[in-house]
Amino acid sequence: MQNSLFDQQAIALADADLTFVADFLPHKQANALFEQLQRSLAWRQDSIRIYGKEVNIPRLQAWYGDPGANYRYSGLQMTPMPWTEALLQVKAACETQTQTRFNAVLANYYRDGSDSMGWHADDEPELGNEPVIASVSLGQSRNMDFKRRTGNEKYRLVLNHGSLLIMAGTTQQYWQHALPKSRRPMDARINLTFRWIYPQK
Numbered sequence: 001m002q003n004s005l006f007d008q009q010a011i012a013l014a015d016a017d018l019t020f021v022a023d024f025l026p027h028k029q030a031n032a033l034f035e036q037l038q039r040s041l042a043w044r045q046d047s048i049r050i051y052g053k054e055v056n057i058p059r060l061q062a063w064y065g066d067p068g069a070n071y072r073y074s075g076l077q078m079t080p081m082p083w084t085e086a087l088l089q090v091k092a093a094c095e096t097q098t099q100t101r102f103n104a105v106l107a108n109y110y111r112d113g114s115d116s117m118g119w120h121a122d123d124e125p126e127l128g129n130e131p132v133i134a135s136v137s138l139g140q141s142r143n144m145d146f147k148r149r150t151g152n153e154k155y156r157l158v159l160n161h162g163s164l165l166i167m168a169g170t171t172q173q174y175w176q177h178a179l180p181k182s183r184r185p186m187d188a189r190i191n192l193t194f195r196w197i198y199p200q201k
Ligand SMILES: O=C(O)CCC(=O)C(=O)O
Pocket: 106, 108, 117, 122, 135, 144, 159, 177, 178, 179, 191, 193
């Protein structure tokens, strides 16, 4: 895993702080990491209650981190699994690139194009004000859409294999993001979002 900074591209979007590193992980390393995470992470199928009915969320997920880095989102309580060596290595690379520390990661596994993530902002109290979130993508390239919370402004970014997207500043305050379904045949994709969790009382 690299120890130096990669060239990064600032994305010009008002009231957002988005930085993209297309070649964060070399292709071979990203391939090996995808296979390892696919095989070894404790993927779970979570469900949420909608109008009194249990509905599977359209992806698998796993939550790893320091003890006590508990996270509640979409009504799901996430208690961290202990870090794996592979996740610690990616975390260290993200910390070097962003000059920010992380104590937890949400791993998402999109099995095919019918898996997705709906519109949301990462603005839970556990993340504090203006969180820095480092998002590493592996496997199938997928679109990530941004829409301003007020008004019609939209932006689409393609998250390729081995890329890093850094969301910071007021991004979560002014924008929502989503990973839409696709009708095109799609292979699997893994996304890792490293975060800092402030334990809640
Ligand atoms: O899979 C992705 O790139 C999106 C993940 C995401 O939006 C999140 O973890 O909050």
